[in-house]
Amino acid sequence: MTTSSAARRPRRFDPDRRERIVRACLDVLAEHGVAGTTHRRVAAAADVSLGSMTYHFAGMDDLLRAAFDAFATSVAVRFERRLAAAQGPDEAVDAVIAIITEEVFGTQRDLVLTHELYTLAARDPGFREVTNAWMKRSRAALERHFDAITTRMLDALIEGLAIHIALDTSPLDRDVVRGAVVRIAAGGTQA
Structure with missing residues (x-):
């Protein structure tokens, strides 16, 4: 030796x-x-x-893609679980409200990682595959309870309100969130 x-x-x-x-x-x-x-x-x-x-x-892009895939998958799984547990339209609305107020950006780390991914995907179309796969999973979970048009609108509302909640210096009242979700969901729940 x-x-x-x-x-x-x-x-x-x-x-x-x-x-x-x-x-x-x-x-x-x-x-x-x-x-x-x-x-x-x-x-x-x-x-x-x-x-x-x-x-x-293979390189930094490969590592970033693997990391953001893992992150998006973990968020999507929590999202899917929350909606899968909903029994009927009222519980589906409650699940969406909980996703917005508690789940999507539950931690500062999740908020930062989400925005880093969004910025990267905005600059590099290759990373849009990650965001599109994430949106597809979110929409599939929503479509268990809502029609396709309502699903797209709720998906956008979830993202938008979660960003506002995370970045606003004043807390958003849960009743305001409920009102927005109920308005969008009113015409599009599945029986």
Whole structure:
């Protein structure tokens, strides 16, 4: 055994390394934004070598896509669960209200990650696949309870009101949210 072989760190068994890198990338994105996210920062946050980064991801776009796919999927799953639990039109309306007021941007981290994704997708059409897949899942969950036109309007309302709630310096009254959802949903609930 040579001296250099003995000095090498033993390989660690790490079957979840790729997922850990993706999670670390989301943390770095939330703290530094897309512009400040580098391979070095993500590798340090994930406690992996730079070589692991290039082994698992073809480049920064590949890493960002994997991270934003994971984020959008996690939000979509919460959205789907909330709507799947609704039994009937009244509960569907309540679920939409809860999604707006509690779920979509439940944390500052979610808000930041969402806006980073939106900005990236606005600049790079390749990332619109991520936002379109997210919207498709959201709309499919809404269509369990509402017609197609109402679904599109509710989807836009959810995004818009959630942004206002997250960024406004005055809290938005839950009754105002309820009024908006009820107005849109009034003509489009599924029986």
